[in-house]
Amino acid sequence: MQDINIKNINEYLGKEVRISGWVYNFRSSGKIMFLQIRDGSGFVQAVLEKSSVDERVWNEAEDITLETSLRVYGLVKKHPKKDEYEIEVKDIEIVSISQEYPIGKKEHGPDFLLDHRHLWVRSRRQWAILRIRAGIYRLIEEFLEKNGFTRFDSPIFTPSACEGTTTLFGVDYFDLGQAFLSQSGQLYLEAGIYSLGRVYDFGPVFRAEKSKTRRHLTEFWMMDAEAAFMTHEENIKIQEDLVYYIVSNILDNYTYELSLLERDIKPLEEVKPPFIRMTHKEAVDELRKLGSDIDYMDDLGGDDETILTKQYSKPIFIEKYPKDVKAFYMKEDPEDKRYVLCDDLLAPEGYGEIIGGSQREDDYNKLLERIREHDLPEEDFRWYLDLRKYGSVPHSGFGIGLERVVAWICGLKHVRETIPFPRMIYRKRP
Numbered sequence: 001m002q003d004i005n006i007k008n009i010n011e012y013l014g015k016e017v018r019i020s021g022w023v024y025n026f027r028s029s030g031k032i033m034f035l036q037i038r039d040g041s042g043f044v045q046a047v048l049e050k051s052s053v054d055e056r057v058w059n060e061a062e063d064i065t066l067e068t069s070l071r072v073y074g075l076v077k078k079h080p081k082k083d084e085y086e087i088e089v090k091d092i093e094i095v096s097i098s099q100e101y102p103i104g105k106k107e108h109g110p111d112f113l114l115d116h117r118h119l120w121v122r123s124r125r126q127w128a129i130l131r132i133r134a135g136i137y138r139l140i141e142e143f144l145e146k147n148g149f150t151r152f153d154s155p156i157f158t159p160s161a162c163e164g165t166t167t168l169f170g171v172d173y174f175d176l177g178q179a180f181l182s183q184s185g186q187l188y189l190e191a192g193i194y195s196l197g198r199v200y201d202f203g204p205v206f207r208a209e210k211s212k213t214r215r216h217l218t219e220f221w222m223m224d225a226e227a228a229f230m231t232h233e234e235n236i237k238i239q240e241d242l243v244y245y246i247v248s249n250i251l252d253n254y255t256y257e258l259s260l261l262e263r264d265i266k267p268l269e270e271v272k273p274p275f276i277r278m279t280h281k282e283a284v285d286e287l288r289k290l291g292s293d294i295d296y297m298d299d300l301g302g303d304d305e306t307i308l309t310k311q312y313s314k315p316i317f318i319e320k321y322p323k324d325v326k327a328f329y330m331k332e333d334p335e336d337k338r339y340v341l342c343d344d345l346l347a348p349e350g351y352g353e354i355i356g357g358s359q360r361e362d363d364y365n366k367l368l369e370r371i372r373e374h375d376l377p378e379e380d381f382r383w384y385l386d387l388r389k390y391g392s393v394p395h396s397g398f399g400i401g402l403e404r405v406v407a408w409i410c411g412l413k414h415v416r417e418t419i420p421f422p423r424m425i426y427r428k429r430p
């Protein structure tokens, strides 16, 4: 008797195996029982016939409830109608009978499901999303390692803001006053490039976002990448290659998960370089034609991103935003000082921003001026300014939001389903 994972069941046709897992659905006619079993690696149907098992086995099976944990012993067979395998049950061993399971077959509202997130993660859809999330995480790391980036972990407790002071979470930090939870590791990565050349971090970051939108979490996972000597152009190229790497690999290796999510994969198949590229000014021109009242010096709002990305099947780079709507560290566009050398990458089908990147200001005096303009505490940025004193080099980087990418690739309406335990302005439980 071999212990197996359901995902490998095709290797055991005609053999007797043991599967350890949970019953996620079942029905019985009194003579035959169909148990839907999941074991974390996949899903399979186990068929129990009263006439062909011991009375003891049938009697035990009659106690099964939704989410009962058990071990199933049986023969691996081809499903008579579908292109799947199933188990002809010989014996079962109940591990724990589940109490009445709160998540049933009826439709539940999002609040109910989020309150039961600790159980909701067991559902097939959530399983598929969490698998794809883990896959995207791994692919991002794989891509970076292949492209010469070294992991450089940035701190979570920080003395100052990276992405504006309005979305900082403060914490009491012993006798040193307030610390803030990191909004992005970027500034620290900029120190890392002077040691390792190309670096990245990947971890939770925090934003006290007051916005209750489908795109915002207060705790989310970001990968920041930073490279010495990298220009704005090269920065865009590497982002394009990364996104193509993620999408093409997910399409190749996660077909089952995408099918459980009923994701239409046609639009994803169109995600191939070159992506669409436009300047902020061109984006505003187009948006105004589409009926938006956005001004030429305005940031794009969530609705603008939705309208614009619905026009295209490929991701869109929007580059060179007005300086005043972007962060203090971005380098001026040498062709027009009202703009900066930055890019946002917007995912198609209405999804919007998934990446924010830029070339960084590498001149000491210009950076100091920007820090002052933004009213940032100079003392806390001394170390960051130091980087412009000792062998400063042109450099660029970007940050990709994992949950935004998962939502897009899985075709989800809201980022709250893309992370095991979402944190939002109105939710910190379970």
Ligand code: 4AD
Pocket (backbone or CB within 6 Å): 162, 163, 183, 184, 185, 186, 207, 209, 215, 216, 217, 218, 220, 222, 223, 224, 225, 353, 354, 355, 356, 357, 358, 397, 398, 399, 400, 401, 402, 403, 404, 415
């Ligand atoms: O555009 P952002 O704010 O860029 C930065 O933080 C830079 N320091 C990154 C860098 O250059 N290293 O954030 C980067 C990405 C966004 O494009 C978006 O995908 C995601 O992080 N993001 C959020 N995801 C979920 N909830 C939120 N509240 C998010 N805010 C940003």
Ligand code: MG
Pocket (backbone or CB within 6 Å): 344, 353, 355, 356
């Ligand atoms: Mg951004």
